[in-house]
Amino acid sequence: GAGVSQSPSNKVTEKGKDVELRCDPISGHTALYWYRQSLGQGLEFLIYFQGNSAPDKSGLPSDRFSAERTGGSVSTLTIQRTQQEDSAVYLCASSQQGGEKLFFGSGTQLSVL
């Protein structure tokens, strides 16, 4: 596609359930980022993938959060045993080689009831 695609656009789940969020980066972009946008908290870095290098997971808030990137393209962010404080917009972004200009998806609005 022409841009970064994220799905679903909205997800409502019950506390304690697991959720998977998907990101399709722009074709050919080797770098992929996940951020979390909460009201009043701005953009919180979660994880960064660059090519075949080990991902930078330094932003993941707890071991309930994990992400993988298959074949250097599609990425899935998984949140296990969701909590209400996980409610936020989860944004994915990609760039050609890392850094510089990021292209953002429209995000997944996650609501944990």
Added chain:
Amino acid sequence: GDSVTQMEGPVTLSEEAFLTINCTYTATGYPSLFWYVQYPGEGLQLLLKATKADDKGSNKGFEATYRKETTSFHLEKGSVQVSDSAVYFCALITNRDDKIIFGKGTRLHILP
């Protein structure tokens, strides 16, 4: 660690007013600096950038100058329009890694 601090919003101005949104940073090494903008209902997009000290980034009438001595990258516009209403994020990337760190964002409201 590396961080970005920007002025809290919301900022409310009348059309044609002068705009400044302050941004300061803390980083080891020599970061590149960015302003991203998020218009209502849209995704974030790059507004402007500067990659070394004294560089000035500019786009759509907005400007920001990379000031190493004050570790700042303040966003300015001489005459704002209603269409500039958005959330503005200051960000940096260091040359140690490619992780981009964002500030908390500043919501701007322009009144007609």
